[in-house]
Amino acid sequence: MPKNGSSDHDRNAADQRWQSAYEENLPGDAQRENRSGIPIKPLYTPDDWDSESYMPDLGFPGEEPWTRGIYPTMHRGRAWSQRQLVGLATPEQYNARMRKIVAAGANALSVIPCNSVYRGYDMDEVDPVLLGTCGTTINTVDDLDTCLDGVPIDTTSIALNDPSPFTLLAFLLATANRRGISWDKVSGTSNQSDFISHFVANHMFFRLALSGARRVFVDHVAFANEHVPKWNPVSVVGQHMQQAGATPAEAMAFTLSTAIQFADDCIARGMDPDKFLPRFTFFFDISISFFEEIAKLRAGRRIWARIARDRLGAKDMHSHRFKFHAQTSGLDLTRQQPLNNIARVTAQAIAGIFGGLQSMHTDAYDEVLSTPTEEAAKIAVATQNILRDEAHLDDVIDPLAGSFYVETLTNDMEEQILAVMDKVEAAGGMFEAVRTGLVQRMIGESAAKFQAKVDGGEQAIVGVNKYQDDSEIPPRALDRPSADVMQRHIDNLKRFKSERSNEAVAKALDNLARASEDESDNIFGRIVEAVEAGATNGEVCGRLRDELGFGQPLIAA
Amino acid sequence: MSATNSATDDGSTTAASVDLQGLLGRPARVMVTKIGLDGHDRGSRLVAGFLRDAGMEVIYTAPWQAIETVVNQAMEEDVDAIGISSLATDHLLVPKLMEAMRAAKLDDVVVIVGGIVPENDANDLREAGVAEIFHPGSSRDEIVTRIAALISENRGR
Numbered sequence: 049m050p051k052n053g054s055s056d057h058d059r060n061a062a063d064q065r066w067q068s069a070y071e072e073n074l075p076g077d078a079q080r081e082n083r084s085g086i087p088i089k090p091l092y093t094p095d096d097w098d099s100e101s102y103m104p105d106l107g108f109p110g111e112e113p114w115t116r117g118i119y120p121t122m123h124r125g126r127a128w129s130q131r132q133l134v135g136l137a138t139p140e141q142y143n144a145r146m147r148k149i150v151a152a153g154a155n156a157l158s159v160i161p162c163n164s165v166y167r168g169y170d171m172d173e174v175d176p177v178l179l180g181t182c183g184t185t186i187n188t189v190d191d192l193d194t195c196l197d198g199v200p201i202d203t204t205s206i207a208l209n210d211p212s213p214f215t216l217l218a219f220l221l222a223t224a225n226r227r228g229i230s231w232d233k234v235s236g237t238s239n240q241s242d243f244i245s246h247f248v249a250n251h252m253f254f255r256l257a258l259s260g261a262r263r264v265f266v267d268h269v270a271f272a273n274e275h276v277p278k279w280n281p282v283s284v285v286g287q288h289m290q291q292a293g294a295t296p297a298e299a300m301a302f303t304l305s306t307a308i309q310f311a312d313d314c315i316a317r318g319m320d321p322d323k324f325l326p327r328f329t330f331f332f333d334i335s336i337s338f339f340e341e342i343a344k345l346r347a348g349r350r351i352w353a354r355i356a357r358d359r360l361g362a363k364d365m366h367s368h369r370f371k372f373h374a375q376t377s378g379l380d381l382t383r384q385q386p387l388n389n390i391a392r393v394t395a396q397a398i399a400g401i402f403g404g405l406q407s408m409h410t411d412a413y414d415e416v417l418s419t420p421t422e423e424a425a426k427i428a429v430a431t432q433n434i435l436r437d438e439a440h441l442d443d444v445i446d447p448l449a450g451s452f453y454v455e456t457l458t459n460d461m462e463e464q465i466l467a468v469m470d471k472v473e474a475a476g477g478m479f480e481a482v483r484t485g486l487v488q489r490m491i492g493e494s495a496a497k498f499q500a501k502v503d504g505g506e507q508a509i510v511g512v513n514k515y516q517d518d519s520e521i522p523p524r525a526l527d528r529p530s531a532d533v534m535q536r537h538i539d540n541l542k543r544f545k546s547e548r549s550n551e552a553v554a555k556a557l558d559n560l561a562r563a564s565e566d567e568s569d570n571i572f573g574r575i576v577e578a579v580e581a582g583a584t585n586g587e588v589c590g591r592l593r594d595e596l597g598f599g600q601p602l603i604a605a
Numbered sequence: 606m607s608a609t610n611s612a613t614d615d616g617s618t619t620a621a622s623v624d625l626q627g628l629l630g631r632p633a634r635v636m637v638t639k640i641g642l643d644g645h646d647r648g649s650r651l652v653a654g655f656l657r658d659a660g661m662e663v664i665y666t667a668p669w670q671a672i673e674t675v676v677n678q679a680m681e682e683d684v685d686a687i688g689i690s691s692l693a694t695d696h697l698l699v700p701k702l703m704e705a706m707r708a709a710k711l712d713d714v715v716v717i718v719g720g721i722v723p724e725n726d727a728n729d730l731r732e733a734g735v736a737e738i739f740h741p742g743s744s745r746d747e748i749v750t751r752i753a754a755l756i757s758e759n760r761g762r
Contacts, residue, residue: 163642251644523724
């Protein structure tokens with residue numbers, strides 16, 4: 049729009065009129081701020097952001113500065129993928145569900161193991177009452193082979209919830225060998241590769257001590273880059289930290305700082321950023337703070353591209369793309385009046401879509417009551433279908449761009465994210481900042497601050513501190529696997545162990561132990577050999593814990 | 606703005622609004638821990654902070670404690686109460702903890718569970734002797750006041 053003196057003059061006069069009218073109608077209007085602490089004004093105008101900044105701030109989708117999206121076609125070319133978590137107790141049960149999903153046309157699967165697997169213990173090492181209550185008990189290559197029986201692993205993308213030392217990927221590669229499928233056809237993502245986020249905020253996945261996990265991480269990226277080129281070995285996770293209480297700006301900042309740390313570690317190993325960065329992916333939480341989340345994701349995309357290009361020296365634009373999965377925040381869901389959660393998830397999901405995500409998980413409304421029921425899980429999927437096919441949210445790329453508010457907020461969030469990243473940098477980078485507890489302290493402070501706002505009523509939560517009623521909270525029983533089914537699975541593990549060569553397993557585990565002392569060896573390569581020899585998840589994790597140390601969170605809360 | 610569930614009459618929600626000294630005499634000693642496999646510890650950290658701010662002596666542990674470890678530590682630390690935080694089904698182990706406590710003659714220690722506990726399981730836990738279960742959405746005051754009351758009741762017995 050051409051600018052001239054008189055239109056500026058008109059606008060200033062109108063602005064003045066509006067300000068006085070506003071103050072007159074709403075005297076003493078309280079200051080508002082978003083969860084990241086950014087003050088929110090009642091109105092945004094071209095004084096805050098104007099279209100002169102269009103090219104430097106926004107540009108076009110699929111090119112610098114990437115604010116508007118990482119692909120030229122975005123959701124029109126390919127709608128976001130719907131990755132729902134599936135957790136079923138035994139490999140057979142998981143497989144029965146997967147066959148249905150594949151028959152329905154899915155070309156992407158997720159594997160969610162049981163907590164015992166995450167902790168690195170086999171079925172015979174934990175209290176049976178805990179087995180299979182949260183996910184599938186996968187202890188051996190046979191188990192993963194069974195999970196994926198009838199699934200074409202050369203054409204299906206497989207997301208593994210697979211923390212360091214990545215035994216599930218080793219099982220998958222061993223399964224590919226059994227089936228005569230070459231590794232360059234195997235595609236998918238190591239979803240829980242971010243040991244830093246586990247150390248800070250999700251200790252479920254934290255199996256190995258910090259420095260050992262760092263070594264295994266780089267070995268795993270190097271191995272995947274070389275032998276499994278379509279595999280994404282890195283998913284940098286902001287979700288855990290935001291769920292633990294980080295503000296949206298902090299969560300984005302910590303994620304980007306973590307990605308820098310990972311890239312620096314790979315570069316220090318002599319790896320080429322243009323080889324490993326295109327295989328970096330990210331994973332975020334979407335809270336119900338609607339515009340803040342949209343701005344967080346847009347700002348993150350812009351910052352990452354700059355880091356990849358300027359700081360890490362990546363020349364290929366595939367390295368600059370900020371590919372991310374997002375999950376609606378379970379923290380915003382309430383036990384009181386639980387059907388209200390469907391509305392919350394809808395608002396969160398819209399924010400994620402407007403933020404330009406590549407893949408999404410919407411929470412089931414009842415996950416705050418128990419592990420989700422099938423009905424609730426279906427509603428969660430339907431929510432995404434309705435937003436895409438009925439509300440047509442995939443019609444226009446980055447539809448909020450150019451809004452005075454959204455652009456101002458995107459710039460403000462960017463500034464705040466960079467400020468937090470500077471603190472991490474000053475502490476010596478993300479590894480040091482978490483080792484010394486700086487990040488944990490910041491998250492703890494933000495969590496307490498938010499809780500105080502909720503307790504004080506300043507942050508309303510419908511049904512909890514506002515609009516409460518006496519409606520009963522629906523009784524829920526935990527869906528537990530039958531003891532017989534679980535016992536048969538435990539018997540399978542016994543049989544597996546009796547049929548393998550224990551000598552070969554012992555030798556392979558010794559090789560693994562030696563590799564952990566020999567920097568020139570690749571630990572992950574030795575894990576693949578060990579599971580091919582018949583080593584279990586518990587044996588691999590146990591041996592590496594002996595060698596590299598047991599992963600413990602910092603205790604100073 | 607509506608009142609919170611448990612705000613005091615003057616609207617104050619600080620933990621100081623609970624007269625713990627008057628209620629308890631000597632400070633309460635509470636162990637905050639997690640048993641089983643899950644490591645989600647935002648809840649246990651927050652609650653440990655609330656209790657500490659309210660003047661209680663808090664023994665905070667890492668997640669994944671074995672039941673025997675919890676019982677032994679409770680004995681050594683001479684605690685009034687144990688708070689078990691559970692997000693992902695570890696509450697299923699609590700009846701075993703209660704048995705182990707009885708075997709160790711720790712019947713006088715109040716056991717509280719907080720986190721995601723389906724209602725049917727909550728009944729089982731109460732039957733096993735758990736004194737209180739805090740679900741998501743419980744406020745700081747609710748938690749602090751109730752724990753203080755349980756401890757004071759228990760000391761009076």
